[in-house]
Amino acid sequence: MYEHVAEAVKEPQVVAVPPGTVCLRFETMKLYSALGAVRHLLETGQIERGDTLVDSSSGIYAHALALACHRYGLRCHIVGSTTVDRTLRVQLEVLGATLEQVRPSQDLRLDQNLRVARVQELLRQHPGHHWMRQYHDSIHYLGYRDVADLVGKEVPEGPLTVVGGVGTGASTGAIATYLREAGRDVRLVGVQPFGSVTFGAGHVSDPDMIIAGIGSSIPFHNVRHDLYDRVHWVNFDYAMSGAVGLLRASGVFAGLSAGAAYLATRWERSRDTGRTYVFLAADTGHRYVDSAYARHARAHGLDDLRPHEVTGQEELRHPWSTMDWPPLDGARRRGGELLAPRAV
Template structure:
């Protein structure tokens, strides 16, 4: 097949069998898909013209996806990031023509995410003709995953369970909404990390990048999820290394966390077809996740993974290790208020 650009050639995943009933939707750069989709929609509706400046907040792969698309289309791009953007990624963004603003201090609330959004607002005043894709709240983010869902359906005939990391909420929520058109009972499992507000924990510093959030993205539709898991940094990095060592898949840490959860759930449901989202490759993490020295320096080197997560009754009981709760397609308010209308929460601390 002849592709017209690298974006077209790499935006969709490869479907790879990882276990007897576990299939990976393995992306080189998953955020290319919503980046291209958002730019398409903006061009189509006139929000983005050759004179328009694209402004977006990102500390990772969405910024890279936007830079690739904007370079191919000839659009000016300003990315607002934070110190998590390592020097190699900064160089690549600038090589693609993006201007990179680094926010050096955190906001009073919401951490770097709030500080970055405040800087985006300042730049919007500076550039009256601007377009902000808005990965955290634009419905074009989840809507972008229709083609990927079609690929999964065409390849596997659908899925009984979808497992994926949650950052903006776009990929898991969007993919599930399309897959559930054919399989309404398909389970959706969201994978988060400790210190993220997405599934009800307090905001705290996080070592895992690309997973979780300090602010609640509007694109997280809580009532779409059947389970929520929290995987800590050491577990995430060990699972990522194990994915490489056992399956030769050189992926980022969000993929490792999702794989850990998917493998466990699939073993307990051997007749279910499980699809796990793996968002990006591991090249950005060679000096961190794949470095024994870095892991030791940060106190997150771990040789073995827990055999199972701890089942808890509420986010406040999640502790510091891999744990999960039966979310039951409820709203965040219902979960945090201990709603027990027909889907009561299990007793905190119970394990299976």
């Protein structure tokens, strides 16, 4: 018996998905991040029961942190994106978390900057609050050791490729790290939206992209670039097609990041069938029904889709680009921003 629903909800289903891939289908993947971080903070005395934890979120992390705070008797305040829908708002309210949303914006950079600025304002007003810093603190890697252990048990031995949205780097980066520490041969493939600066695609916009959680318009300091072997950039249209294709092929109803990861996984497997491929479905598809799944009639057949193979960020273009990481010339600069690997 689980002591709290958060412990039960975090467990992913390990699902075989044709052709020959494995999906880790989460209801709320970031529960691993939030629970692991909160436990560590409590155990090390950095926070105490009754304290208020604060962070910014586009949706998934807000739910995860609220559940973790509920589990451990903490207060939770979220500065949310406009992508936080009514269903989540009501859950947060009942769980005792407070939510404030920044003003509506179609610009991802403006949305994220507004949220971070508001968090910093709150900390000045309430210096006793604890900022979780999900974008910057490597503490969020800790909880994913359990996911790596699960993969080690459920997925047959042999070479493994993990595919998933980069986001803060804590999920894909941590899972690959712990699997490698256990001696597994692991390649890590990161998925990004166009417009994300994390791997230098800030110059290629995608106004329709609504999966802000897998990319960033501002630097995320806990992304370890050196962990990744390949990167895929997928636009909204192709991510939607991937999500619809995933549902049709397997019955897995997941978010847009899962659709993009499924698309990337199919391509990687077509290039090397000697490995087992595991891709992450970080959330369910419910909040994407109107914005994505309702357009299923216009989804592309996945067998007809091919990425642009590029050698540098200056070659990136819609609807789908991919390249080895690091780039062949070793250059990791875009617009003056250094993208070199960095330790956490």
